[in-house]
Amino acid sequence: MASIFKRCPEPLVLLFLVTLAIQLSCSVATATYSNHSSVGGMLPVHCLPDQTSALLHLKRSFTVTNESACTLDSWRAGTDCCHWEGVQCRDANGRVTSLDLGDYGLQSPALDHAVFWLTSLRHLNLAWNDFNHSQLPASGFERLAELRHLNLSTSSFDGQIPDGIRSLTNLVSLDLSSTFNVEDDHPDSSTGYGYAGYGIWVDHPASFLVEPNIASLVANLTNLRELNLDSANLSGNGVEWCTAFANSTTPQLKVLSLRYCNLYGPVCGSLSSIPSL
Numbered sequence: 001m002a003s004i005f006k007r008c009p010e011p012l013v014l015l016f017l018v019t020l021a022i023q024l025s026c027s028v029a030t031a032t033y034s035n036h037s038s039v040g041g042m043l044p045v046h047c048l049p050d051q052t053s054a055l056l057h058l059k060r061s062f063t064v065t066n067e068s069a070c071t072l073d074s075w076r077a078g079t080d081c082c083h084w085e086g087v088q089c090r091d092a093n094g095r096v097t098s099l100d101l102g103d104y105g106l107q108s109p110a111l112d113h114a115v116f117w118l119t120s121l122r123h124l125n126l127a128w129n130d131f132n133h134s135q136l137p138a139s140g141f142e143r144l145a146e147l148r149h150l151n152l153s154t155s156s157f158d159g160q161i162p163d164g165i166r167s168l169t170n171l172v173s174l175d176l177s178s179t180f181n182v183e184d185d186h187p188d189s190s191t192g193y194g195y196a197g198y199g200i201w202v203d204h205p206a207s208f209l210v211e212p213n214i215a216s217l218v219a220n221l222t223n224l225r226e227l228n229l230d231s232a233n234l235s236g237n238g239v240e241w242c243t244a245f246a247n248s249t250t251p252q253l254k255v256l257s258l259r260y261c262n263l264y265g266p267v268c269g270s271l272s273s274i275p276s277l
């Protein structure tokens, strides 16, 4: 897996970006010196202590190995977390609005609850990290009520999709898929799980994410435009899976991906009642 991880920003590029950011923010600050409160998001944002603390907790939950693509070196106490790699604070009050650790190749025994202290998050991407087949925390996601984009793709989470995700009514995209190299005839023999291709399960003890009630997952996600559940086990839905979508109030759904989901039964005509699909 390591070879497909994206490269981390080079220190030189970072230095350049930081320098640029400092120059930009200095000129903005000078120009608007006379009235700080009027410039809103333009002023340099300083991370609030609770946000810094949440991120440092999170960092400690990752086991950085020499195979990690990125080691979160910029995440250091005493520095402004709004400038850390993968972190953005898009509003003026120093709260983290985006955490993008997609493709970082980090390892962790489980998702740390500290992520739920980042209650202003609009964008959370933990895709392509390794959470060691742990369960997603049963509670906590409901606190991330501002979330627009949640991406937990191919992060080795197993078990039930937590109820909290059902309440994230602002979600525009939800990616809980897992990707495997289905052309590989020999799925990861060290863990003994994976697809041998063509939807055939290879024996594995803990399975992947399981969602036996699609109807309740999407019931309140009225803003959803993209839903990817590839490789989640949806077999518990029976032939009802299709009407569950058709009945749901996801009128803006444009992209629906359900590969290798253990679904059976016909594709119902009423799917076409979702006009944007």
Ligand SMILES: *[C@@H]1O[C@H](CO)[C@@H](O)[C@H](O)[C@H]1NC(C)=O
Residues within 6 Å of the ligand: 034, 035, 036, 037, 038
């Ligand atoms: C700063 O701007 C705000 C909003 O535009 C305004 O209400 C306030 O009176 C201004 N303060 C000063 C000191 O000019």
Ligand SMILES: *[C@@H]1O[C@H](CO)[C@@H](O)[C@H](O)[C@H]1NC(C)=O
Residues within 6 Å of the ligand: 066, 067
């Ligand atoms: C990572 O460390 C292990 C042992 O510490 C070593 O055998 C391996 O070659 C290292 N891998 C890389 C990519 O440096």
Ligand SMILES: *[C@@H]1O[C@H](CO)[C@@H](O)[C@H](O)[C@H]1NC(C)=O
Residues within 6 Å of the ligand: 102, 103, 125, 127, 128, 151, 152, 153, 173, 174, 175, 226, 228
């Ligand atoms: C989730 O992240 C992965 C890896 O970065 C990316 O390939 C995928 O497109 C993302 N999903 C969405 C819905 O943006």
Ligand SMILES: *[C@@H]1O[C@H](CO)[C@@H](O)[C@H](O)[C@H]1NC(C)=O
Residues within 6 Å of the ligand: 063, 107, 108, 109, 132
């Ligand atoms: C991953 O989980 C297994 C089984 O629960 C455990 O034995 C192992 O120590 C965990 N590995 C890490 C890196 O947390």
Ligand SMILES: *[C@@H]1O[C@H](CO)[C@@H](O)[C@H](O)[C@H]1NC(C)=O
Residues within 6 Å of the ligand: 166, 167, 215, 216, 217, 219, 220
């Ligand atoms: C959807 O929202 C309604 C109203 O807030 C609530 O009563 C219901 O339990 C929610 N449904 C699910 C599946 O979470």
Ligand SMILES: *[C@@H]1O[C@H](CO)[C@@H](O)[C@H](O)[C@H]1NC(C)=O
Residues within 6 Å of the ligand: 201, 206, 207, 208, 210, 211, 212, 233, 234, 235, 236, 237
């Ligand atoms: C998929 O989920 C169903 C329950 O919803 C369970 O009975 C079945 O064993 C699961 N399949 C796999 C391969 O884990």
Ligand SMILES: *[C@@H]1O[C@H](CO)[C@@H](O)[C@H](O)[C@H]1NC(C)=O
Residues within 6 Å of the ligand: 215, 240, 241, 243, 244, 247
């Ligand atoms: C979809 O709606 C129809 C008509 O209201 C109902 O009969 C059916 O049980 C619903 N299906 C699901 C899966 O909720």
